[in-house]
Amino acid sequence: MNKNLSFKKFVILLAIILPSYALYHLIIWNLYTSQIFDRKDKLYIGDIGRISYQLNSLYPRKLEYTLNKKHLNHAGYNNEKIDILTVGDSFSNAGAGGLNPYYQDYLADIHNINVLNIIKMSNGRHALFESILVLYNNGWLKKHQPKLIIIESSERDTYNRFAKKFDFSMNKFDTPITISGAKTKELYIPSLLTINTANYKLPYYTAMYMVKNRAFKRVAKIELNSDFFTANHYENQLLFHYDDIKKLENNQQKVELINNNFNKLALLLKSLNIKLAFMPAVDKYDLYSNYILNNPYPKNNFFDIIRPMKKDYYFIDTKAILSPMLKDGVKDLYYSDDTHWSYKASKEIARKIKL
Numbered sequence: 001m002n003k004n005l006s007f008k009k010f011v012i013l014l015a016i017i018l019p020s021y022a023l024y025h026l027i028i029w030n031l032y033t034s035q036i037f038d039r040k041d042k043l044y045i046g047d048i049g050r051i052s053y054q055l056n057s058l059y060p061r062k063l064e065y066t067l068n069k070k071h072l073n074h075a076g077y078n079n080e081k082i083d084i085l086t087v088g089d090s091f092s093n094a095g096a097g098g099l100n101p102y103y104q105d106y107l108a109d110i111h112n113i114n115v116l117n118i119i120k121m122s123n124g125r126h127a128l129f130e131s132i133l134v135l136y137n138n139g140w141l142k143k144h145q146p147k148l149i150i151i152e153s154s155e156r157d158t159y160n161r162f163a164k165k166f167d168f169s170m171n172k173f174d175t176p177i178t179i180s181g182a183k184t185k186e187l188y189i190p191s192l193l194t195i196n197t198a199n200y201k202l203p204y205y206t207a208m209y210m211v212k213n214r215a216f217k218r219v220a221k222i223e224l225n226s227d228f229f230t231a232n233h234y235e236n237q238l239l240f241h242y243d244d245i246k247k248l249e250n251n252q253q254k255v256e257l258i259n260n261n262f263n264k265l266a267l268l269l270k271s272l273n274i275k276l277a278f279m280p281a282v283d284k285y286d287l288y289s290n291y292i293l294n295n296p297y298p299k300n301n302f303f304d305i306i307r308p309m310k311k312d313y314y315f316i317d318t319k320a321i322l323s324p325m326l327k328d329g330v331k332d333l334y335y336s337d338d339t340h341w342s343y344k345a346s347k348e349i350a351r352k353i354k355l
Contacts (some may be wrong), residue, residue, distance in 0.1 A: 028199040037192045044097035046338025048239045052219035053202040054209070056233040057337045061098035071104035071115040075179055083113035083355070088152030088221070089126045091281040092117060096340035106343075106350030113355070116146070120173065128153055129162055130170065132265065132276075137171035141272055148275045148355065150316070151262075154339075155283040155302055156162050162261055163254035168268070204342040213296070217242045224291045228326065229336035238292065241339045244285035250301040259309045266313035277353075279316035284334050314354070318345075321352045 029038075035055055036045050043060035075245040086092055086104055094101035104115045120131040128151050135141045141149075149243065153161055192198060214220040220242050227235035266276040286300040303319045322345055325333055335342045 002272040003121070022195070025195040025199050027203065029194045029196075033192075033196075033198045037198060046096065046335050046340070048219055048339055049239065049337030052215065052221070052337075053198070053205045053210075054219075054221070054234070054239060054337075055202075057231050057237065057239050057295070059229075059231050059332070059337050061333045061335075063094075063097050063101065064099055065105065067100055067105050067109040069105070069109040069112065069136070071102055071108050071117055073117065077116060079144075082116045082146040083111075084115045084116045084148045084150060085141075085144075085146040086115060086150045086152065087120065087128050087131050087251075088117075088150070088279075088281075089154055089157065089342060091154060092152045093119060094201050096335055096338050096342060098335070099343045100346065101282055101343070103346035103350055106347045107353065110347075111355055122313055124316075126153075126157075126161070127173070129261065129265070130173075132269075133166065133168060133170050134173060136268055136272075137169060141269070141274060145272065146274060148277060149269065150277045150279050150353075152281060155280045155286060155300070156241075156243050158258060158280050158302065159247065159249050159251065159254050162258040163251075164257070166261060168264065176309050192201075206217040214242055217246065220245065220285075220297075222295070223287060223293045225293050226329070227290055228288065228329075228331055228333070230331055231336040234336050236282070237336075238288050239336065240284040240288075244283040245297050248298060248300050250298070250305070252305055255302065255305045257305060257308070259311065263310075263312040266311075275314060277314040277316050279318060279349075280321060284307060284339055287319060287326065287334065291326070315355060316349070318349055321349055339348065 028285065032055060033053075035058065036050055036053065039045070039060065041060065045058055045060060049058045069315055070081075071086075084104075084107060088250045089095075092102075092104070100106065102117070104117050107113065118131060120127045120134075132141075132149060132151065191215050208215045209221050213222050218241070219239055222238050222240075224238050225235045229235050229237070262276065262278050269276050280302070282303070283300065285297070286302070287298060289295060289297075303317060306315070322333060322341070325344070325348060330344060333345050
């Protein structure tokens, strides 16, 4: 009798828990989480929005191209004369989505030139400096003779990518370098089932942000002294990847090594009458840091350290280019829900690059 009673209680309990569990997911998914992962309008949501679950930060946007001239990609390149060759990370490969996400398209359109972008990954990491070394040593650059090469990297990754010893004689990779196009995987948002872990993370992360300025050291949230965004209720809130802080080094010796590496590569390319440019994409935290209220984090001095150094290459100072726009009150220079800059920044940077 006791066993039957216990089994009956278990069945009743299960009958209460399972529908409640399913109902919870159904409500959270339909009212909230689906705005990030299952948008019926097919609009793109930024990487910061997807990992912070801050719905009010979202800046849904359509991937569209409106410029008359675009950069060359894997489908359109037929050995045309190249004016500029670019290599970089997600900032160079449409990582932000939205309107005209390639800064290279603005370069091509504004200056009426041919811009070719390449992608090289090695062991899951961007091989930016190495790509140019390979193309130099295997004769590809001598054959195609671009006037300018731009190596772009997010500011937070400059130390681990460039502050090291390179084999300047390397002439091949295990896998080939590929010419880029609009990669769907770079704008891919996973489609989730109604019952999923995001339905737990959304309310939990939201509660965490109420008591501290970051969730699991992934995305930090901090208040600005002015409105720099147009997202609903996030006009003066800065969301940025916590790696902007975690990877912050302010190391004079490492910056000197970075500068020396680019100087050495620039001199090699000069023998082919090719100009080298280094373009660190200023971190979102670094760009907006002067406007943060009661900032608990250290200042990023990377640009301050590298600016006065002697350079044989062209240094594209994205922080110096974009900071006046913030001073003028330009909104959505970076997307509120993304670690990447918007088309406004791409256009201004392309306009300021000297050919």
